[in-house]
Amino acid sequence: MSIFSFMFKNGKQQQVKTLPQLLQIFKQSSDFATVEFQTNGYHFCISYFDSLIDPKLLQQQVICRLQRDLSSYASLALEDLQQIIPVQRIEVTADVEMIEAKLLKGFAMIQLKGVADHCALVNLASENLGLRPNNDSENEFSVVGPKVGFVENIGTNLHLLRRQIVTPHLVFRELTIGSMSQTKVVIAYIDGIVNEQTLQTVVQRVSEIEFDIMFDTSLFEQILSDNSSSPFPSFVSSERVDKIVYALIEGRVAIFSDGSPYVITGPSTLFDFFTSPEDYYLPWLLGSFFRLIRMIGVMFSILASPIYVAVLTYHYEMLPKDLLGPIIFSRSNVPFPPILEVLFLEITIELLREAGARLPTKVAQTLGIVGGIVIGQASVEAALTSNILLIIVALGALASFTTPIYKMSNTIRFIRFPIILFAACWGGIGIVFAACLLLIHLGKLQSFGSPYLVPLYPFRVKDFADSFIRSPYHLTVKRPSYLRPLTLWRYDPKKAKKKKDIDE
Amino acid sequence: MKRALYFMLVALLVLSGCKSSRIVDQIQIIHAMGYDVKNGKYTGTAIYPTFKQGPMTKPDILTTESSTTYDLIPRLSSKSALPIEEGQIRLVLFGQQFAKQGIAEIVHSLARNNKVGSHLQLAVSKGDAEELLRITAETTLSDTLYLSNLIEQNIREMNLPKTNLHIFLYNYFGKGRDPFLPYLEKKGDTVKLEGLALFKYGHYVGRIDLRKSFLVKLLLDETKNGVYQLPISQNEKKGRVLLENLFAHSHYSLKKGSSPVIDIHLRIRASIRDYPMWLDLSGQRSFQKVSEQMEKKLNQDITNLLSFFQKKGVDPLGIGDFVRSKTRHWDEEAFYKQYRHLQIRPHVKVDIVQTGIGE
Known part of the structure; x- marks a missing residue:
């Protein structure tokens, strides 16, 4: 309450x-x-x-x-x-x-x-008074492709959506949520594609919300999520029109809320958080490559500093012989055990990020330089941290920002701290243990009643086409089967294949 | 569920006290260990890097004496400021005297030690192991990894057959095969690889030189490197050519019977790296003649080597193991009783692929 x-x-x-x-x-x-x-x-x-x-x-x-x-x-x-x-x-x-x-x-x-x-x-309502008329989707920027983003006005948002999906089957269902804000909430879906059961779950959950003021759709995300104490976001939220359109035609449901430029779509899977619209605008080979880079970056970001802690504290046997010298030398003047060293640097970077996010853009730039270069260099020279760790932590932070969805990148930044603690207490076994806990949690997690880790668990071979790699379009004519859409084909692949050359 | 979570958190905090941490800069990491025996007393020599001046290492040496091999490392600890850890050990060097007495105890201990890797190199030194380690530490070499790098380099690029702890243990424990190790010798202020030390039941029994170890390398596994000098004659001129192995493959076959015969087919694709000026390699026929001469000489050398092994009663090539794989109810004792008289015929085929840049 x-x-x-x-x-x-x-x-x-x-x-x-x-x-x-x-x-x-x-x-x-x-x-x-x-x-x-x-x-x-x-x-x-x-x-x-x-x-x-x-x-x-x-x-x-x-x-x-x-x-x-x-x-x-x-x-x-x-x-x-x-x-x-x-x-x-x-x-x-x-x-x-x-x-x-x-x-x-x-x-x-x-x-x-x-x-x-x-x-x-x-x-006589003045709908746009005080609201921005357009949004260049700067928070989810992509170089290629349209840069149209949703705005705070729900009317504009629905207009943007209808302009892209020109079919009578696009259905908006309006609800009013919030005892004080009386916020207009619209559930959008494509009739004949979306699974009835999923839709029913969404409508039921949204209509049962009891809250006073709906500030943003991120509130929905927390209230609607199947496990609200999970650090992982249950639904993809995006301000990009193309992303929401793509989700809708795949058979997902989108939830708009007046006053929020972010639209949430569900059911979502873990892989949805690592796909960027740019993957689809680039040739599939490049799109897949960058998507893989992103996923490797995430793994690196989660595991790099825990592995540093575990190896330096317990498993010196694992160090390659050529790395032994640089690591021992860089640590020889550091008075702390590796865990304190890592926590010190990780928290410094968290502080920098937090300060950068709260400050005006101009000041934040200066802060980044002061923080990143001066503090980093000074702490190495003052022998508070080793310079190898500085590189590892900075790379880990950088890699966590490659995640296209901000909420997921926050999650990634968060979950490495428990893993670092596990690594400090139990070494490599601790990392494996923490990874197991994480996998168990992900395996149990659901989004609108559909599994979160699909297609890995439950294992769906056909849905791998658009997961780790972004397959060419002729392999993704079918909608993902885990969404159980009513019509499986996105378009007629035979028609698409037909070459209409002159000599035919 | 919640109770289990609390239990795990408590266990995490409580049990983490049980594990002793070995922070990498607060231990003394040994890179090589030497074993010697003098007047019935064992000497252990450990060589370790120190990193105080920079990422470049400065080697240091610890030695200690004991009446058994077991407590050499604990005794080393009593001389060291930091706990001694053998997890990064790359080389175990045995003095010749020690190797003659038998290295079984050390090898058994290494085989069970979960800290050391199977890429660990073992080697035998002609004199004292300590002396060799001191050369690497105290002369201009100044490198704790010098000896292990030397061995690895020669395995990768030159005439030394592949060895490490894993292969040694396989040869040592396997039936019908005997282990061998690189043999190192002090030459002034440097160390030189001098061939292979041969073992029988964990005791040093003899050695062969580096030239012959190339033949062992050819006969043991598929190899892509190594050089071998061969005499050559053409038009009554005599000289030598340097054969560089590009790819060699050996195939063993067994003719059973009352007196079994083993044929070794060895095919070498080679290039002639250096040859006398007068040697004519222009035509197909002269080529043929040169490679025939080479094959003949190689056959002869291999036969000599094999008869040397047979005389010594050692089997580094694993011929016993090969026969075992082809024989039902193979009897090790009976086989090695007649091993000396076993007929082994090498058939070498040399393909000269290149002679360098030319017409």
Whole structure:
């Protein structure tokens, strides 16, 4: 329960029953405005939240039209406003709860004197006010390919998606989540591809969320995940349009939330976190090579410093004879055991990263230079660490940043610390033990009820086509079978193979 | 589940105290160990690198005496500031006297030691092992790995057949084969590889020179290196050619019967690296003649070598093992009783592939 929970309870108790009561509450706020005017003998009263509506719309589309076009009507009913005001979906209602909700979303309420409790609700919300209009997907940058990213406005996001997937089977299912934020949440999927059971799980889980304010989709990620105490992210979240489109056509489900530029897709597997859109834009040979480099980088990042600790503390037998001299010499003045040396450097790098992420970009650059070069060099010269370790730790940190998804790279940075401790306590056996624990955990992990380690466990030979390597497109015409899509073929491979040459 | 997790965490912290850590810069890593025997007393010599000045090593030597071989390393520890660890040992050197007495105890101990690798080199020195190790440590060589590198280099590029602890143990424990080791000798202020030391039941029994060890190399395994000098004559001129082995392959076959015969087919693809100016290698026929001469000489040398082995009663080539693999109910004792009179016929075929850049 959050700290806002007491307000939530109070709100429930003071339930608004009538329109005047509602207006009474609204009028406590200084940005709630009421405009009254007479034209053609009709007395209008327009109420709205000044901070939510677009004043231009109010002037041009509502007040101006009412003053100009009203003369042609003999007797005016609220329902006739739709003909006068060129704004879509004007609703006439007496439902107080609905009025409350709509006013808070940026609608204007038009009351006509004489018509007691009914009123018309006109949508005048200024949707993009204060929001950025576009996103260059700088956090998930790729050199090749489109650079369009999602923004904070869900309408724009859905528009971007629909423009790419031109089919009536693309379905948006809207829900409202959050007792205080009333956030619009959209579950997107492609009907006829997505597995019914998966979809049902997603819809059920999303609709059962109880929370006050949904700040971001990363909250969804934590609330929806099958094992919320796992360090591994259960769902891929991305701000890139192409990535989400690709997930949808494979048969996954995407969850949009208003106010969040990140969209989460699920069910996800471990391999999804190491694929970059660029893999698909480059020829398959290059794409596969860079993907392998990325995976080796991750292994290196997780294991390099634990192996350093284990070998230097317990297994000196394993050192190659040519490496023995440099390692012993570089350590000969260091007063700490390898574990403290490693923790010192690892935590230094963590500090640098954390400081760099919190500071403005310009300062962060300076900090990187000061931290990376000066502290690194000085700590070696002060004999606090050995320079070989400095290289290993720096490479490990570098390798962890090759992961395209930020959340996964955080996970990788985190899980090496327990492994370092295991290595310091038990040496090589400790590393193996920790790796076993990790594998057991990954094997048990699920994402929307589908296994996380697929295609390795459970073993699916056919789905290896797009895992360690990015196979050429003619080998990936089938959707991954572990998602159990309703239609397996992405397109007709025979048609694709047909060469339409002139001499045919 | 949770209880198991707590248990593991507690075990992690508690049990980690049980394991003694050996931090790499807080131990004395031995690179080579020498064993000698003098007047019934054993001497152990350990050579180890020190890294205080820089990544370049400065070797140091520790020696100690004892009446048994077992406590040589513990006794070395009593002279050392840091605990002595033999996990990086690359060479065990036996003095000739020690080797004559038998190296079985040391070898058994090495075979069971889980710290040493099977790539460890064993070798025999002509004089004292200590003397040789002192040369590598105290002269300009100044390299703790000098001797092991010397042996490895000669295995890789030159005439020494492949040896290491693993191969030694295979030959030592295997039925129908005898081990051999590189034989080193002091030459002034340097060390020279002088051939192979032959063993029988773990005792040194004799040696052959480096030239002959090339023949052993040819007969033992597929090899791609080594050089051999052969006499050559053409038009009544006499000289020598240097044969460089490019690829050699030996094949053994056994003719059973009351007096069994072993044929060794040896095929050498070679290049002639150096030859006298007058030697005419231009035509197919002169080529043929040269290689025929070579084959004849090689056959002769191999026959001599084999009869030397037979006279000594040693079997470094594993001929007994080969016969065992072809014979049901092979009897080791009976075989070696008639080993001396066993007929072994080499058939060498030399293909000259290159003679260097020419027309």
